[in-house]
Amino acid sequence: MSVAEQAQAVKGFDIFDLSAPHATWQALREEQPVYHDPASGYWIVTRHADIKAVFDDYKTFSAENAQAPIRPLCADAKRIISEGGFTSGLSARMPPDHTRIRKVAQRAFGPRRFKSIEPKIEAIIDRTLNEAAGKGRFDFFREVAYPVPALVLFTMMGIPDEDVPKVKEWAVSRALVTWGELSDEDQITHAKGMVDYWAYCRDLVAARRENPQDDFPSDLLRAKAEGADITEEEIAGVMYSTLFAGHETTTTLMANAVITLMNNRAAWDEIRQDPSLISGATEEILRYSPSIVSWRRLAKADTNIGGIDVPAGANILMVMGSGNRDEAVFPNGEAFDIHRENARTHLTFGYGIHFCIGFQLAKMEFGIMLRELTQRFPNMTLQPDQQINYLHNISFRVPIRVDVDLGIGGSS
Numbered sequence: 046m047s048v049a050e051q052a053q054a055v056k057g058f059d060i061f062d063l064s065a066p067h068a069t070w071q072a073l074r075e076e077q078p079v080y081h082d083p084a085s086g087y088w089i090v091t092r093h094a095d096i097k098a099v100f101d102d103y104k105t106f107s108a109e110n111a112q113a114p115i116r117p118l119c120a121d122a123k124r125i126i127s128e129g130g131f132t133s134g135l136s137a138r139m140p141p142d143h144t145r146i147r148k149v150a151q152r153a154f155g156p157r158r159f160k161s162i163e164p165k166i167e168a169i170i171d172r173t174l175n176e177a178a179g180k181g182r183f184d185f186f187r188e189v190a191y192p193v194p195a196l197v198l199f200t201m202m203g204i205p206d207e208d209v210p211k212v213k214e215w216a217v218s219r220a221l222v223t224w225g226e227l228s229d230e231d232q233i234t235h236a237k238g239m240v241d242y243w244a245y246c247r248d249l250v251a252a253r254r255e256n257p258q259d260d261f262p263s264d265l266l267r268a269k270a271e272g273a274d275i276t277e278e279e280i281a282g283v284m285y286s287t288l289f290a291g292h293e294t295t296t297t298l299m300a301n302a303v304i305t306l307m308n309n310r311a312a313w314d315e316i317r318q319d320p321s322l323i324s325g326a327t328e329e330i331l332r333y334s335p336s337i338v339s340w341r342r343l344a345k346a347d348t349n350i351g352g353i354d355v356p357a358g359a360n361i362l363m364v365m366g367s368g369n370r371d372e373a374v375f376p377n378g379e380a381f382d383i384h385r386e387n388a389r390t391h392l393t394f395g396y397g398i399h400f401c402i403g404f405q406l407a408k409m410e411f412g413i414m415l416r417e418l419t420q421r422f423p424n425m426t427l428q429p430d431q432q433i434n435y436l437h438n439i440s441f442r443v444p445i446r447v448d449v450d451l452g453i454g455g456s457s
C-alpha cells in the first residue's frame with residue numbers, strides 16, 4: 046500500500062464498519078499501530094505483539110470494560126438493568142473472583158462433558174445437513190450456521206427446545222446493548238431483553254438445584270455441593286456468559302469459513318481429499334476470518350503500549366483480526382494458507398487469564414462441520430453476484446447472509 050493509500054485508509058476508519066476492514070488495519074499496523082481514534086475515543090491496537098502484551102497484563106489492562114455498552118446507556122435503560130438485579134458473568138470479572146469462579150466453570154468443560162457431547166454434535170449436524178440437502182440453494186447462515194451451534198450449546202446447557210427461540214432473541218439484545226449503536230428507545234427494549242435473559246438463567250439454576258439433570262448447570266451445582274467455592278448467583282452468571290459466548294461465535298465462524306473456502310477453492314478440494322488437514326485448516330480459518338475481530342480493555346494506570354504513552358482511564362480496542370495478519374508473525378499474512386505452520390498462534394480466542402473457555406468445543410464442532418460439508422457437498426459454491434453485508438458493531442464480524450448452491454440440483 047502506498048503512503049497516500051494508507052493515509053486515506055486510516056482517515057476513513059470507522060470502528061463499527063466491519064465490511065472490509067483489512068486494508069485499514071494493515072495501514073494502522075504499519076503507520077499508527079497504537080492509534081487514538083478521535084471519533085470513538087478508543088485507543089486502537091493493531092499489532093500482534095502489542096495485543097498479546099495488553100491481554101497478558103491484566104493488572105494494568107482491566108477487563109472491566111469488556112462488556113460495557115459501547116454507547117453509554119440512557120437513564121431508563123440503566124434503571125431497567127439495575128432493577129433487574131443483574132451481575133457480571135465471567136469475561137468482565139477481575140481476579141480474585143474471576144480466578145475462583147473460572148476454576149469451577151472449567152471443571153464443567155472437562156473431557157467427560159466433551160466425550161458425551163461429540164455424538165450429539167454429529168447427530169445435530171447430520172440432521173441439519175440432511176434438511177439442507179433437500180433445499181439445494183439457500184442462506185447457509187440462516188439454515189445451517191445459525192441453528193447448529195445453538196442446538197449443541199443448548200443441549201449441553203440443558204435449555205429445553207421450546208425455550209431456544211427466546212434465548213436466541215435475548216442473546217441478540219445482549220449483543221446490541223453492549224456492542225451496537227442503539228437509539229434510546231431501542232436501548233430500553235433490549236435492556237428489558239437482557240434482564241429477562243438474566244432472570245431466565247437464575248430460574249434455570251434454581252430449577253436444577255431442585256431437580257438435577259445431566260447438563261452444565263447441574264455439573265456446577267454438583268461441584269458447589271461438593272465444596273467448590275461458588276455461589277448460586279455466580280453459577281447463573283457463568284450460565285449467562287456461556288449461553289451467550291458459546292453459539293453466535295461458532296455460528297459466525299462457520300459462515301465466515303464458507304465464504305473463505307468458497308473463495309479459496311483449492312483449499313476446499315484439498316480438505317475434501319484429505320480430511321487430516323482439517324485441524325490445521327481450522328486454525329488458519331480462525332486466524333484469517335475470525336468471528337470476534339476486536340475486544341476491549343481499560344488502562345488502570347498511565348502506561349505504554351508498543352512505545353506509545355497511553356493515559357490511565359483509556360479505553361483500548363485490541364483488533365485481533367489485524368494482529369492475526371501481522372507480517373511480523375505471519376509471513377504473507379493477508380494470504381489464506383491451510384498449511385501455515387504457526388496459524389495456531391492467532392489471537393482469535395484472546396490470550397491470558399480470560400482465554401476463551403469454550404475453545405475446544407468450538408473447534409470440535411467446527412471440525413465436524415467442515416468434514417461433513419466437504420464430504421457431502423464437494424461442489425458447493427457461493428451463489429454468484431452476491432454482496433456480503435456485515436452486522437454494524439465493533440467486535441463481531443458477522444455476515445448477514447451467505448447464499449450457497451450445493452451443486453446437487455435442488456433435491457435429495
Ligand code: HEM
Pocket residue numbers: 100108135136137147198286287290291292294295298335336337340393394395396397398399400401402403404406407
Ligand atoms: C469460534 C468461536 C469462539 C470465539 C471466536 C470465542 C472468542 C472468545 C474471546 C475473544 C474471548 C475473550 C478472551 C479474553 O478476554 O482474553 C472469549 C471468552 C469466553 N468464551 Fe469464547 N469464543 C468462542 C466460542 C466459545 C464457546 C463455544 C464457549 C462456550 C461454550 C465460549 C465461552 C467463553 C467464555 C465463558 C468466555 C469468558 C472467559 C473468561 O473471561 O474467563 N466461547 N471467547
